[in-house]
Amino acid sequence: MGVVVPMEERRAPQASVRPLVELTAADMRRVNQLILSKTGSDVEMIPEVAKHLIDSGGKRLRPMLTLASAVMAGYSGDEHVTLAASVEFMHTATLLHDDVVDESDMRRGKQAARMVWGNQASVLVGDFLLGQAFRMMVDAGSMEALDVLSTASTVIAEGEVMQLSAAQSMETTEDDYMAVIRGKTAALFSAACEVGPILAQADKPTRDAFRYYGxxxxxxxxxxxxxxxxxxxxxxxxxxxxxxxxEGKITLPVLLAYRRGSEEERGFWRSAMEADASQNDAFDQAMHYLAAHDAISDTVARAQHYGERARDALAPQPESDVKQALLDVVDFCVARAS
Amino acid sequence: MGVVVPMEERRAPQASVRPLVELTAADMRRVNQLILSKTGSDVEMIPEVAKHLIDSGGKRLRPMLTLASAVMAGYSGDEHVTLAASVEFMHTATLLHDDVVDESDMRRGKQAARMVWGNQASVLVGDFLLGQAFRMMVDAGSMEALDVLSTASTVIAEGEVMQLSAAQSMETTEDDYMAVIRGKTAALFSAACEVGPILAQADKPTRDAFRYYGxxxxxxxxxxxxxxxxxxxxxxxxxxxxxxxxEGKITLPVLLAYRRGSEEERGFWRSAMEADASQNDAFDQAMHYLAAHDAISDTVARAQHYGERARDALAPQPESDVKQALLDVVDFCVARAS
Structure with a gap:
């Protein structure tokens, strides 16, 4: 007699980034080496600042996505390593500039680079890393990949500028918010996944699958x-x-609670988010309103929706370990919050 | 009997940028149109900030150099217009970031963008313009040109970071200073001139001629x-x-006066440049020391030296109106100060 595994349990997602980490481990070692070598400069401050950020232990999810999507699309060369490093540099440059723009003190539990070396170094080392990213793209030799990644870099900047304006007002709509995160976050995920199949010279449906997955x-x-x-x-x-x-950063949980709330609640959010009076008791009050309107759980529900769309984007692709690992990443991302 | 023109007068340089402006006028109209169209974005603040800077009447010397060098090297296509716009975007992005780094209030006689829209917008719109520059390079379709321009973008950032460190200390050497300006200024001039012959698929000696001219x-x-x-x-x-x-910015005139000065004078420079005590009477004192050591005129003499090298870099190239215009630009640049 066999063991009866309930349907539900068999389909339960692994909700782990581990398979992706393992499948890309060998290539990621090469990516990390390349990253180290490309932060080198005779100008001492550059490797110092870059190392501070690169060592601070981000997950390196984006370069792993590039590696995995290239392999899954059938690529067998070496340039996916170059583009993966390039994607991580674009991400790191964005973080450096973001900290200046947001006036952040901390980044990944360490002092933000701008607190150690100043805003000036953060702006300029960001520019240096962005330049290196483009040089690596040139090294990789694919005009199409260059097109996708350079377009992403403008879309990221647009998203951030949009956030600057939106950040000021509670009248930001959910669609405004989605446009901001599409730019500042999703554009690089998308490009990171699309350049893999581009290297593999995959057909358009495959490219689109990875692009929309990302x-x-x-x-x-x-x-x-x-x-x-x-x-x-x-x-x-x-x-x-x-x-x-x-920080008065207006994100979806707040927008949902604001739009669903009473006139009095809206007044609370306006003074809490638009003014600079975010005391701890105001935070307790905010958490109360967020819960009353299911604003956090509905934000997670929205995330689940996009997670499903990511899974379905990859659905037509042939089954493989890598595909399964990419699906697990989706579940992992969503499961963090639920 | 002919008029005797003294040798000296016949060889006198035109010292004007006018011939270059006239020879590139038709192409520059297309560059300016492209620049306008590529600052477009649904995110309102982007065209506003970009327009503020682009309208403020820079000379657009760099894109003119790209156009002229392409034509002179025999290029007959359209992509020199694209690359010229790209070069100007790189320059504009650098200006936006520089103003943040230098905490400048003014730029070209107008309020700096950061004073109107804030440091944040200046950082991000700079990033956007840099991204657009790379997209245009991709449009132009030359991997070699991309390589040259992306390398320039890292060298520029390195030069600026070097200046950050050097700016603090009177112990900066003349060679340090030269390394800084090679990065922050000369790298883009060089790339702007080199991409022309690259588009024309010119041979290496021609490419080198334009690169070193720039x-x-x-x-x-x-x-x-x-x-x-x-x-x-x-x-x-x-x-x-x-x-x-x-601003306590340490440039060659100051370095020369410092190195040639007495111990007492060195003390003056250290307290004037390193501390924040630059009153007007200190400036008069500074001008006195600069004159006493020929520091300004010798800085101009150094400029003349590089001007000669620029002229000689182009010397083997066949004579033409464009070549003459490029030589006139050298004289124009140097004549401004003498």
Whole structure:
């Protein structure tokens, strides 16, 4: 007699980034070497600042996506390593500039580079890394990949500028918010996934599959991040909880609570987010309103929606370990908050 | 009987940028149209900020150099227009980031963008323009041109970072200073001139001729700029005179006066440049020391040296109106200060 595995359990997602990490481990070693060598400069401050950020232990999800999508699309050369490093440099440059723009003190639990070396170094080392990213793209030799990544770099900047304007007002709509995160987060995820099949000279449906997988994964990822800033569905208090609130950064949980709230509640949100008066008791009040309107859990639900779209984008692709690993990443991203 | 023209007068340079302006006028109209169309974005703030800077009447010397060098090297296509716009975008992005790094209030006689829209917008719109520059390079379709321009973008950033460190200390050497201006100014001049012959698929000697013409012209240009900040050889007080001094920016005139000066004078320079005590009477004292050591006129002499090297770099190239115009630009740049 065999063991009866309930349908539900058999289909349960692994919700882990581990398979992707393992499948890309060998290539990621080469990516990390390349990253180290390309932060080199005779100008001492450049490797120092770059190393500070690169060593601070980001997940390196984006370059892993590039590697995996290239392999899955049938690429067998070496340039996916170059483009993966290039994608990580674009990401790192964005973080350096973001910290200046947001006036952040911390990044990944360490002092932000701008607090150690100043805003000036953060702007300029960001520019240096962006330049290196483009040089590596040139090394990789694919005009199409260059087109996709350079377009992403403008879309990222547009998203950030949009956020600057949107950040000021509670009248930001959900669609405005989605446009912002599409730019500032999803565009690079999308490009990171699309350049793999481009290297593999895959056909358009395959390119589109990876592009939309990346785009929707990026949207889900950012939505979950914004939900986690209020503790996620379970509203558990982890590290960084409340950061967005105290910085007056208007994200979807707040927008939902605002739009669903009473006139009095709207007044609360306006003074809490638009003014600079985010005390701790205001945060407790905010958490109360967020819960009353299911604003956090519905943000996670929105993330699940994009997670599903990411999964379905890859659905027509042939089954493989790599494909399964990419699907697991979706579940992992969404599961963080639920 | 003919008129006897003295040798000296016959060889006198035109010292004008006019021939270059006239020869590139038709193409520059297309460059300007392209620039306008590529600053477009649904995100309102982007065209606003970009327009502020682009309308503020820079000379657009760099894109003219790209157009002229392409034509002179025998190029007959359209992509020199694209690359010229790309070069101007790289330059504009650098200006936006520089103003943030230098904490400048003014740029070209107008309020700096960061004073109107904030540092944040200046960083991000700079990133957007840099991204657009790379997209245009991709449009132009030349991997070699992309390589040259993306390398320039890292060298520019390196030069600026070097300046950050050098700016602090009077122990900066002349060679340090030259390395800084090679990065922050000459690298883009050089790339702007080299991409022309690349488009024309010119041979290596021709590419090198234009590259070194641009590099040396850029060095001369920056040296003259730094001399003009103290009024040039005649020490005439024009606009912006004294800006570098009051900002404590250490340039060659100051370095020469410092190195040639007495121990007492060195003490003066250290307290004037390293501390923040640049009063008007200190400036008069500084001008006195600069004159006593020929520091300004010798800075101009250094510029003349690089101007000569720029001229000689082009010497083997066949004579033409465009070549003459490029030589006139050298004389124009150097003549501004003498």
């Amino acid at each position: 785009l929707n994964l990026g949207l889900a990822f950012q939505l979950v991040d914004d939900a986690l800033d209020y503790g996620g569905s379970k509203a558990e208090l982890g590290k960084n909880v409340g950061d967005d609130f105290h | 590099l040396n012209l850029g060095l001369a240009f920056q040296l003259v700029d730094d001399a003009l900040d103290y009024g040039g050889s005649k020490a005439e007080l024009g606009k912006n005179v004294g800006d570098d001094f009051h």
